[in-house]
Amino acid sequence: MKPPAFEYLAPASLDEAVAALADDEAKVLAGGQSLVPMLNFRLLAPSLLVDINRIPGLDYIEDNGAGGLRVGALTRHYSLETSELVLQRFPILNAAMRYVAHLAIRNRGTIGGSLCHGDPAAELPGLMLLLDAKMKTTQRTIAAADFYQGALETALADDEILTEIQLPALADETGWGFEEFARRSGDFALTAVGATVGEGAARIVVIGAHDTPLRLTAAEALFPDIDAVVAAAQAEVSPNDDLHASADYRRHLVGVLTRRALAAAI
Template identity: 50%
Template sequence: MRPAAFDYRAPATLGEALALLAAHPGAKLLAGGQSLVPVLNLRLAAPPLLVDLRRIPELARSVLEHDGALTLGAMTRHRVFERDARVRAAQPLAAAAVPHIAHVAIRNRGTIGGSLCHADPAAEWPAVTLACDAAMTIAGSAGTRTVDAADFFTGLFETAVGTGEILTAVRFPAWPARRRHGFAEVARRHGDFALVGVAAAVDLDERGAVALARIAVFGAADAPVLAQEAAQALVGRRGEGAAREAGRLARARIAPRSDHHASAEYRSELVEVLVRRALGQALGVAPAKAA
């Protein structure tokens, strides 16, 4: 498989990269390439120019603030996150999700920003950013802007990053002391894209009941979605019954589509079961074992 011919540039600064995008309509950004290269090989895209972001130091920089907030540069490789005990401890939900992304060799190349911008509906990072209420920083010729994860994923493989813009970083707010998490997904084989998955962050009150929950379901719609009703129903509750009811509510509100990987009916079943499992982990009523 060979892509159509393209020109290649690897600028050393963000400014140069933005200038290249402005000067070459149709140019595509190359991050880790683990989704883009197959797309090019299959000739689903034939950009005239690839702008490789690998030489821009600030895009690979991560900052862990004193309060625990974590900013990950868009070019942070999955595996760099996975091998850093400090950032894993700062963001336990992401730490639980990353080992589910493909395989080691893919995680060595693939980047967090690439995953967010590719916006595959079955990808892990988009759901994690949604559950964690993370915010994306986007640079353009007019400066930078910040977009919350809830507004970032606008459709199937679509994001808020506009023409000529570059996602530079994602910022996770500090992880509260009483936040618990759960992560569960079902894939045909480990490392395949999930048929359905759930990333949940649950804040407990001082008595151990749910104060606030964010339940991101992925693989069940064009983009990851928050199961709002299920999260609402959890407030003030604890235990397995609460997790079960949330699973039922999530299933009732999310209408997956059938494709050649799984039927809509099967995906609906997975939504219910995986919401229950992820919340079971978060609420301590099930072993914290990946599904």
């Protein structure tokens, strides 16, 4: 199907883009890899697309001077996947990017688009929660923990643009594991689990098994008793049934993948 008709604007500045979003029916266009399929399926019918690709200064991966990174919202998935800085500072991010879709999609898709789309089965939203990221927007800075409010629902206002993702340094010697199960390479995860272990504590995030990416705080508190962590992880998620997998199967995957991700992190 073709998308419904829309007006198109490619502003040259963030101020101009924000002003255009005052139109209630306007939507930001970044890589278009989620938005355009939704238009084609007629799940959305915005009257105006505000293309942010020509706004300078939104595509970068920079050292924050304190062991972490600052990432511009228009940074493509492929840049995250191939960045030396990402590999040195956040190898889990680098490894997980290979599970995101296919190369052609990773060439266009942006970190900001993935985070703002907020698919509960997408890798980047879960990783931002795991890595305690902050989202800088045209209005404020939001902790990843406060960013997701439901499936495809974020804390962003209609006229708010995500501009930068801030990743704080990991503690020295933090180990990590990222485990995903999908039906085919490049498909969205049926379930995935990311974990870090450092300074005697674990952080665990599950994607694809809840309405939002979910940090498993009750399970984390039982670390290092792995059997107890796994049982608590399975109790903490509320997976859905859909045509790809039953809720029970997803809960089973949460157990298996949590155990594997923790083993890798340890």
